[in-house]
Amino acid sequence: MESTKLAVVIPCYNEQEVLPYTLDTLEQVILRLIAEKKISEESYLFFVDDGSRDNSWEIITTASQIRKINIKGVKFTTNYGNQSAILAGLNEVRKRGADAVLTIDADLQQDVNKIEEFVKYYEEGCDIVAGVRNDRKTDGFIKKIFSSFFYTFINWLGVRIKPNHSEYRLISKKTLGIIGYYTERNIFLRGLFHELGLKTKYVNFDVKPREHGQSKFSFMSLFALAMSGIVAFSTYPLRLVFFIGISISMISFIVAALIFFEQILKVNLIFDITFFKIWITFISGLQILCIGIIGEYIGQILTEVKGRPQYIIAEEL
Ligand code: UDP
Ligand code: MG
Numbered sequence: 001m002e003s004t005k006l007a008v009v010i011p012c013y014n015e016q017e018v019l020p021y022t023l024d025t026l027e028q029v030i031l032r033l034i035a036e037k038k039i040s041e042e043s044y045l046f047f048v049d050d051g052s053r054d055n056s057w058e059i060i061t062t063a064s065q066i067r068k069i070n071i072k073g074v075k076f077t078t079n080y081g082n083q084s085a086i087l088a089g090l091n092e093v094r095k096r097g098a099d100a101v102l103t104i105d106a107d108l109q110q111d112v113n114k115i116e117e118f119v120k121y122y123e124e125g126c127d128i129v130a131g132v133r134n135d136r137k138t139d140g141f142i143k144k145i146f147s148s149f150f151y152t153f154i155n156w157l158g159v160r161i162k163p164n165h166s167e168y169r170l171i172s173k174k175t176l177g178i179i180g181y182y183t184e185r186n187i188f189l190r191g192l193f194h195e196l197g198l199k200t201k202y203v204n205f206d207v208k209p210r211e212h213g214q215s216k217f218s219f220m221s222l223f224a225l226a227m228s229g230i231v232a233f234s235t236y237p238l239r240l241v242f243f244i245g246i247s248i249s250m251i252s253f254i255v256a257a258l259i260f261f262e263q264i265l266k267v268n269l270i271f272d273i274t275f276f277k278i279w280i281t282f283i284s285g286l287q288i289l290c291i292g293i294i295g296e297y298i299g300q301i302l303t304e305v306k307g308r309p310q311y312i313i314a315e316e317l
Contacts, residue, residue: 004119006033006043007098009089011082012060012106013050017212019059022108023067029112030069038119046093047073047106047317050085057315064317072096073317080311081221083187086167088311094176102170107213109138110168111205118170118203127175127198131168131205138207142219150226154191157234161194162202169193185303185310188229195233231300238297241290248283255279 008026012019026045033039047060057075064071074092076085086103093101100122104110110131118129136144151163167189171179175198182192193200230237259271 003037003040004043004123005040005097005099006030006119007046007093007096007101008044008115009046009048009086009093009101009103010106011048011050011085011089011103012052012056013079013082013085013216014052014054015056015106015213015216016052016054016059018107018210019056019063021211022106023059023063025108025112027067027069029115033116033119038116040099042070044070044072044098046089046096047071048085048089048092049073049075050082051076051079061317071317074313075315077312077314081225082167082217083189083225084311086189087187088313090171090176090179092316094180098176099173100170101176103167105167107210109207109210110166111208114168114203114205115170121201121203122170122172125199126201127172128193128196128200129170130162130165130193130200130202132162132202133164133166133207134204135207136164138209143222146219146222146226150229154230154233157230157236159191159194159230159233161190161229165190165202168205174198184232185308186228186232186300187310188225188232191229191233227296228300231296235297237293241293244286244290248286 008030010022010026015022030039030043030045034041034043049057049060052075060071060073064073072092074088076088080088089103090101100119102115102118104112114131118131121129136147139147147164151161154161155163171193175193175196178196178198179192255271258269262269262271
């Protein structure tokens with residue numbers, strides 16, 4: 001049997017500090033796997049420069065000329081975000097050819113020694129081999145709380161995404177072909193791969209602290225990713241708005257009936273002015289929240305309807 005032609009997709013956004021380390025490490029791992037005939041010598045690294053404003057693209061271009069492994073890549077005109085960068089990598093690899101594609105972060109926080117195991121499971125017939133973090137020790141307090149809340153909430157909504165699963169994943173050529181049919185703009189890859197129902201294997205790995213540079217995700221970009229994940233995979237929040245409406249209408253009906261009896265019996269129970277101040281403030285907040293939930297869906301519809309390109313490529317290798 002021919003050994004697997006592996007493409008490694010690496011999204012990068014302002015990663016000049018970490019890229020030399022990333023190239024050294026991946027070169028070593030890939031050359032070893034080629035020498036041991038675990039992957040084909042046509043295997044390659046595919047960098048997607050997500051509109052970096054530093055020297056990332058120059059480092060990648062130079063590496064493609066001097067390194068012992070095949071290096072290809074594209075550079076976006078501007079920053080489109082990590083999901084678009086990964087997607088572009090997958091689209092480009094589909095054109096250029098590979099038996100299997102691995103995605104990994106440019107900072108190599110994920111354990112590169114697991115690549116061999118990923119390839120082994122692929123050769124045993126898995127279409128998706130997804131990395132799951134053993135813990136979140138390297139994340140800050142807020143990120144830890146936020147991601148645990150996100151995974152609990154999205155699972156509660158009926159979207160069965162494996163908690164702590166990351167963008168460290170190997171997919172087969174077949175999976176890559178199927179992903180090509182998904183043309184949505186607001187892409188949430190974690191949910192998408194899960195939905196395909198293909199033979200999947202989860203591999204646990206340890207997350208290391210970042211060697212160089214800083215995290216490129218702000219709280220707002222993580223929040224946007226989480227929202228687009230929820231909106232892309234579940235309409236339950238819309239139904240929730242409906243049930244909130246019904247519940248409040250019922251409570252209002254009971255309150256109205258109680259006030260009516262208060263008037264008849266000429267007693268004053270709980271419905272004084274303070275009650276109404278609290279009630280009105282609470283309901284106003286809830287109304288704006290519900291409009292916000294509906295707004296998220298409308299925003300996504302607008303983005304999808306406009307159908308703008310997901311990214312624009314400025315240069316390629
Ligand atoms: N990234 C990207 N575009 C962005 C933000 C991040 O391509 O707008 C890349 C980044 O260069 C890295 C990966 O996505 O390769 C994960 O980012 P990071 O390591 O900063 O995230 P964290 O590990 O802190 O969650
Ligand atoms: Mg990282």
